[in-house]
Amino acid sequence: MSLLELRHLSKTYPGANGAVVQAVSDVSLTIAPGEVLGVVGESGCGKSTLGRSLLRLIEPTAGEVLFEGRDLVGLGKRDMKSVRRDLQIIFQDPFGSLNPRHTVGGIIGEPLEVHRVGTRAERRARVTELLKLVGLPEDAANRYPHEFSGGQRQRIAIARALALEPKLLVADEAVSALDVSIQSQIINLIADLQKRLNLSIMFISHDLSVIRHVSDRIAVMYLGRIVEIGPAEEIMTAPKHPYTQALLSAIPRPGAARGGRIVLEGELPDPANPPAGCAFHTRCPKVMDICHRQRPLLARPANVEPGSESEVACHLYEAA
Numbered sequence: 001m002s003l004l005e006l007r008h009l010s011k012t013y014p015g016a017n018g019a020v021v022q023a024v025s026d027v028s029l030t031i032a033p034g035e036v037l038g039v040v041g042e043s044g045c046g047k048s049t050l051g052r053s054l055l056r057l058i059e060p061t062a063g064e065v066l067f068e069g070r071d072l073v074g075l076g077k078r079d080m081k082s083v084r085r086d087l088q089i090i091f092q093d094p095f096g097s098l099n100p101r102h103t104v105g106g107i108i109g110e111p112l113e114v115h116r117v118g119t120r121a122e123r124r125a126r127v128t129e130l131l132k133l134v135g136l137p138e139d140a141a142n143r144y145p146h147e148f149s150g151g152q153r154q155r156i157a158i159a160r161a162l163a164l165e166p167k168l169l170v171a172d173e174a175v176s177a178l179d180v181s182i183q184s185q186i187i188n189l190i191a192d193l194q195k196r197l198n199l200s201i202m203f204i205s206h207d208l209s210v211i212r213h214v215s216d217r218i219a220v221m222y223l224g225r226i227v228e229i230g231p232a233e234e235i236m237t238a239p240k241h242p243y244t245q246a247l248l249s250a251i252p253r254p255g256a257a258r259g260g261r262i263v264l265e266g267e268l269p270d271p272a273n274p275p276a277g278c279a280f281h282t283r284c285p286k287v288m289d290i291c292h293r294q295r296p297l298l299a300r301p302a303n304v305e306p307g308s309e310s311e312v313a314c315h316l317y318e319a320a
């Protein structure tokens, strides 16, 4: 059984002048126990809204969030509090999410206190254990967030997120604010912890090169919808959607066979006023007539390489 299953999840925001912003539209996906799902797409495509909706930090407008088979949408406060032990999130800005007036030990131990886990001494021991787990010295517990670098602060945020031994972690642009050299350290740490703890992770990033190494599967989002989803290896070597191909062409790959960078014209369309038909048609290098009129559904394509496990929403492919 899937640990998490999203069914037709949508989130709209009220926009300017009575418009409706379709931030997430009809997203269905699953995450298995111990699986890492990468979610990629340009800024504004709805990744954060998706990640936050599934923890109900944002209330979804429609759809279901099944966690271990139970729909979290509509769950009362008390039930939601107990589910939150299993569902944690880390954010892009590790400084903004860490209370500057609390010691690191207090910050990491807070979820344990909130959920009344163990005695004081046990909680302190657990904090020490967590600091070790994320590669921070034991004396970090008595210091304050501002005494640490960006990478170290993200380690603190990770330790805090892991305090209650969650089953699913949402990492929302968790390394985007860090220097590239530090990024890989934190990615490696998350990958290492994922294996040791058999965590499920939704790893959100606008940068395909960040999620490619840690993801088992990758979902590509465009204007609130999944346009392609499949095994990471297949997405990286045989991308099907022209948007995925463009994202991929933007990252330098040693040994990449052919073709240069595909530069997408124009901006991401306004989610309050999405284009008719395929939302990508205004920027698609392979646009056809039908794309203006009809929105392609996410489906297994027939006319692709044998063994393909991806699903794609594009008129270039026939549904299997």
Ligand SMILES: Nc1ncnc2c1ncn2[C@@H]1O[C@H](COP(=O)(O)OP(=O)(O)OP(=O)(O)O)[C@@H](O)[C@H]1O
Binding pocket: 013, 014, 015, 021, 022, 023, 041, 042, 043, 044, 045, 046, 047, 048, 049, 050, 206, 271
């Ligand atoms: N509270 C809100 N009110 C109105 N519109 C919003 C709100 N939050 C997000 N949006 C809009 O919803 C769309 C999706 O935003 P979201 O932050 O989920 O995208 P994203 O892919 O995570 O982008 P980023 O990485 O820049 O945060 C954007 O057009 C954004 O402007």
